[in-house]
Each structure stands twice: as structure tokens, then as C-alpha cells.
Amino acid sequence: AAKAAGKSAYRRCTPGLRESAVGRAELIADLRRAVDEGQLHLEFQPIVDLATGAVRSAEALVRWRHPQLGMLSPARFLPLAEETGLILPIDRWVIHEACRAAATWQDRIPSATVAVNIAASHLRRPDLIATVTEATAGAGLAPRALTLELTESALIEGSDAVLDRLSQLRELGIRIAIDDFGTGYSSLSYLHRIPATELKIDRSFVARVAEDNRAYATVEMVTRLAGAFDLAVVAEGVETDRQHDAVAAIGCVQGQGFRYGRPAALGELRTVLARRRPTGVTDVAESDLTL
Numbered sequence: 001a002a003k004a005a006g007k008s009a010y011r012r013c014t015p016g017l018r019e020s021a022v023g024r025a026e027l028i029a030d031l032r033r034a035v036d037e038g039q040l041h042l043e044f045q046p047i048v049d050l051a052t053g054a055v056r057s058a059e060a061l062v063r064w065r066h067p068q069l070g071m072l073s074p075a076r077f078l079p080l081a082e083e084t085g086l087i088l089p090i091d092r093w094v095i096h097e098a099c100r101a102a103a104t105w106q107d108r109i110p111s112a113t114v115a116v117n118i119a120a121s122h123l124r125r126p127d128l129i130a131t132v133t134e135a136t137a138g139a140g141l142a143p144r145a146l147t148l149e150l151t152e153s154a155l156i157e158g159s160d161a162v163l164d165r166l167s168q169l170r171e172l173g174i175r176i177a178i179d180d181f182g183t184g185y186s187s188l189s190y191l192h193r194i195p196a197t198e199l200k201i202d203r204s205f206v207a208r209v210a211e212d213n214r215a216y217a218t219v220e221m222v223t224r225l226a227g228a229f230d231l232a233v234v235a236e237g238v239e240t241d242r243q244h245d246a247v248a249a250i251g252c253v254q255g256q257g258f259r260y261g262r263p264a265a266l267g268e269l270r271t272v273l274a275r276r277r278p279t280g281v282t283d284v285a286e287s288d289l290t291l
């Protein structure tokens with residue numbers, strides 16, 4: 001009992017949302033208003049071709065500018081959003097906003113896609129298809145320019161209805177990425193059933209790829225697996241040159257991480273990318289490098 005009391009006393013001192021000065025009920029009320037009051041915004045992080053540095057895609061990542069608490073990362077409010085069902089209006093807003101953003105770079109990099117994260121609860125809803133088609137059509141964006149990122153666990157708990165929905169999305173041209181690949185259940189059988197177009201190798205493996213043989217072997221195995229299944233593959237969370245060199249040597253085609261660019265506001269991303277012309281590459285069109 002003393003231990004439990006000590007633990008909860010400690011918890012009260014940590015600046016987690018549920019323990020902070022802003023109470024949980026108040027925060028839920030705040031979150032309910034956040035979408036309508038324009039407190040959410042997106043940052044975009046480039047996904048690049050490892051060989052040339054050309055931008056292939058950008059992942060939209062949501063942030064909440066809370067009036068009292070300041071900038072909150074998804075880890076701090078998405079769990080609460082999931083619990084309360086508020087994740088649905090948030091995800092819908094993200095999809096629409098991301099499609100609008102992508103439409104602004106479509107004329108400059110026609111092949112570039114925008115990626116959005118989809119919560120497991122959203123995947124279970126039939127209206128996901130309507131949301132996605134309305135967002136792409138409304139923004140004038142080709143469906144093939146949108147990638148939905150789903151986690152392994154969201155997919156594994158998926159029913160036949162979820163699989164049907166994914167197939168319908170694929171038929172529309174929407175791309176499907178399996179996010180944080182390797183962190184979910186280790187059964188590979190679902191890979192045969194899910195109509196994915198790409199695998200994103202979880203950052204925990206990439207973080208150790210240059211020092212740890214097992215991490216290296218894992219990245220290598222997932223890259224081969226992706227090749228065998230005809231899926232695109234992205235190394236997530238590449239931070240250093242050594243990690244970049246390792247994943248490139250393994251044959252991974254695309255990368256995402258601080259090494260190439262941090263998540264940034266759309267305008268900021270344009271500036272960063274304009275400066276990030278890869279050295280030693282002369283035959284890459286400017287339009288391939290600038291969002």
C-alpha cells in the first residue's frame with residue numbers, strides 16, 4: 001500500500017496530462033473544442049529516396065496548440081482522444097487538411113504522396129471510405145496521392161469488414177502503409193491478406209541498425225520481405241549518417257527521420273527542402289527536391 005501511495009504521489013508530480021493542473025474532464029472539453037476553434041495544426045515530415053534525396057512523400061503529423069498548456073504532441077493527447085471517441089473528428093480533420101496541403105505541391109512534384117495516420121477505431125468505421133473520397137475529391141487530389149498509415153495492431157484486430165474496406169480503398173487507388181512494422185504481433189500471415197502497398201520499418205530497429213547485429217538483421221529481413229511482397233519500404237527515424245549508410249547498404253529504398261528533415265509547418269518544409277539539394281547528384285530535377 002505504501003508503495004502504491006508513493007507511486008501515485010510520484011505520478012501527481014509528473015507533468016502528464018491527466019495529472020497536470022488542467023484536469024482530465026476539462027481537457028476533454030478543451031479537446032472537444034480544439035478542432036472547431038482551429039487549435040490543431042499539421043506538421044509535415046519528408047520521406048525521401050535514400051539514393052538521391054528526392055522527396056517522395058510527406059507524413060502529416062498532428063499537433064495541438066493548447067491555449068494554456070502550449071504545444072502538445074500526439075502522444076500527450078491522442079490516447080485521451082481515442083478513449084473519448086474524439087479521435088474520429090480529429091482524424092477526419094487531418095485527412096482533409098493533409099489533402100489540401102498535398103494539392104499545393106501536386107503541380108511541383110506530381111508523383112509525391114501525402115501520408116496520414118489512421119486510428120484503429122477509425123479503420124473499423126464504414127464511413128472512412130466516404131471521408132477519404134470526399135477529402136481527395138474536395139482538394140482535387142488524385143486518390144493515388146494519398147497514403148493511409150495503419151499500425152500492425154490495428155490491422156491484426158481487423159475483421160473481414162476491415163479487410164473489405166481496405167480492398168475498396170485500394171481499388172480507389174489509395175495507398176496503404178503498415179506503420180511501425182515489426183513492433184506488433186509477429187504473425188506474418190496477415191501480410192498475405194492485407195492489401196498493403198508499403199511497410200514502414202519501426203524506428204526502434206533503425207535506431208540500433210548501425211551497432212546491433214540483430215537490429216541490422218531485422219531491417220534486412222523486413223526489406224527483403226517487402227521486396228518479395230512487392231511492397232515499398234521506408235526506414236523510419238533515421239537520425240545519423242551511420243544509420244542512413246546502414247539502411248541504404250541493406251537496400252532499403254526510402255527513409256524518413258531527422259537526418260532528412262524534422263516535421264515542420266508546410267511553409268517551413270519548403271524552405272528546408274530547397275536548401276537540402278543532395279551533393280554529388282547532378283541529374284535530379286529541382287522539382288523533385290522542392291515541395
Ligand code: C2E
Pocket residue numbers: 045060061062073074075078091094117118119149179180203236237238239256257258259263
Ligand atoms: P508515427 O506515425 O510512427 O510517426 C512518426 C513519429 O516519429 C512522429 O512523432 C515523428 O515526429 C517521429 N520521428 C520522425 N523522425 C524521427 C527521428 O529521426 N527520430 C525520432 N526520435 N523521432 C522521429 P509524433 O509526431 O510525435 O507522432 C507520434 C505518433 O502519433 C505517430 O507515430 C502516430 O502514430 C501518431 N499520430 C501523429 N499524428 C496523427 C494523426 O493525425 N492521427 C492519428 N490517428 N495518429 C497520429
Ligand code: MG
Pocket residue numbers: 059116117149179
Ligand atoms: Mg505514421
Ligand code: MG
Pocket residue numbers: 179180200202236
Ligand atoms: Mg511510424
Ligand code: MG
Pocket residue numbers: 180
Ligand atoms: Mg511510431
